[in-house]
Amino acid sequence: MEKHDQLLMKRQNKNLVLDILKTKSPISRIDIAKMTGMSPTSITRIVNELQLQGYVRETEAVASGVGRKATLLEVCGDVLYTVGIEIDKSLLKVGIVNYVGEIVSLHKNKRNESESYMETLLKIKAIIRKIMDENDIAATKIIGLAVGLPGYIDYKNGIVKVSDQLKWKDASLAEDLKKLTSFNVIVDNELKMKIVAESFTGKAKDSQNSILIGIGSGLGSSIMLNGEIYRGETNNAGEIGHTVIDPTGNVCNCGKIGCLATYISEGAILADSRKVKDISSIEEVFQSYRDREPWALNIMDRASTYIALAISNLLCLYNPEVIILSGNTIEKLPEIKQAIEQKCQLYIWEPLKQAVRIVYSELSDYGVVLGAAIQAQHLMLELE
Incomplete structure (x- = not known):
């Protein structure tokens, strides 16, 4: 039990340091130590681990002030990616978002209201592949994807119970999309995805x-x-x-x-x-x-x-x-x-x-896509 508690505390400390780096970088090791209350030795150990995993790198900038100059740290946006998808009655949006929440690429495609469920899923698969190829993003760097759409969603199981606008019922969207893309998938109502984006960078x-x-x-x-x-x-x-x-x-x-x-x-x-x-x-x-x-x-x-x-x-x-x-x-x-x-x-x-x-809202074109990708990152990223 004691060993489990120690591992849990190490993981929490690592997440805390990474959260500070994501929101405050570029930042020095000593400033992170001051913000967290951890010792400089602990911060150095955690930062070294994060550097080895590719999450953090040193910048050329140095902290100004009296005394020894401190090298600043920043988060590597290209360490991993998530895919955000919005399915609407007449429009399909697919975007790839990097680790710091920047949309690398966003594709919008018309969706025929008469097209079948599987036609929509195959279109999503093709767009994801196109974006990956255009931006030279390896599949190993994508940790998962998330879909936002209108309707009553069983988000725990990734099932679209009812979507009047899409005319879908009891569709196992997460399972079906995972079979097509090989990525883990989460599904939720589009407004729940969008409020995640509003909380991340919006109003x-x-x-x-x-x-x-x-x-x-x-x-x-x-x-x-x-x-x-x-x-x-x-x-x-x-x-x-x-x-x-x-x-x-x-x-x-x-x-x-x-x-x-x-x-x-x-x-x-x-x-x-x-x-x-x-x-x-x-x-x-x-x-x-x-x-x-x-x-x-x-x-x-x-x-x-x-x-x-x-x-x-x-x-x-x-x-x-x-x-x-x-x-x-x-x-x-x-x-x-x-x-x-x-x-x-x-x-x-x-x-x-x-x-x-x-x-x-000022996230009109990309709010659902961004929120979905951020939500995928929150739920799928596990730091060892």
Whole structure:
């Protein structure tokens, strides 16, 4: 037991030193010792191990100041890589991310809504191989890949239980993709992947408690509490799209009546728009809103009202430091931000207004890919 405890402490110390190097480099050995409280001898031993494993190298820079100059250390970004993947109804994104969280390469491909499950997986395999070849990355340096997609995901077993947008059900995605690529695979809801990216480098970077709301082809949220993703019992925490707001309202594709998504999602907005005008795309609705056509103003005014109500309800339930709005609707119709903020002033409970920041994601193109790759690194990297 004593030997086990010593090994555990050594591993924890090694991880601590590496975390400091990742966030503070270039940094000297003596500064690491001061930050950790460990002896300079222990730090030298740990750094030597990390150098032998390829995680750390000495830079040409030296620390300035009085006395002997200290050589600085930095993390080697190319020591390992993870692959992040986003699968959406009409778009497929695949990116390779290095050890320090930089996207080395990002490929975007159109996805036909009619293409089969296996066609999508084969396309992913081909894109990964192409990126590896283009960037001369050996398979031995990739420790795994992670997929973010919309739907109800059994993340422990890598199974897509239901994805209405992709029309997948009980798909063993992690197992099937591992068979095709030979890499270990994790699968999760795309908003849970994206909030990892927001916490790593985005709008929630300095927050322990945050909520990300995605508004687009669907509607959902992900919740970060005390620095960890809050999943609930079945990984469905944050599925606000299926909260019932009007029991006499619209029929949802989940079978219930009056779900929030039936008033905010792009499909719901399009369906209501087509009752008034021959509309072929959500972009036409947004343009009609900009042109101040009365029907479009009314539909989007109702949508902004329900978005503000969703924000208010989430604030009352979880009291986060920051709420991040993201998704296609926010990105393609930035004019709606002002309407949402005005409605938030009306509906948010006064004691909560001053404590929260309502902001907008700036990780539009790569948030899910980056978050997935970071999550893969967190879960798959084991330091000996």
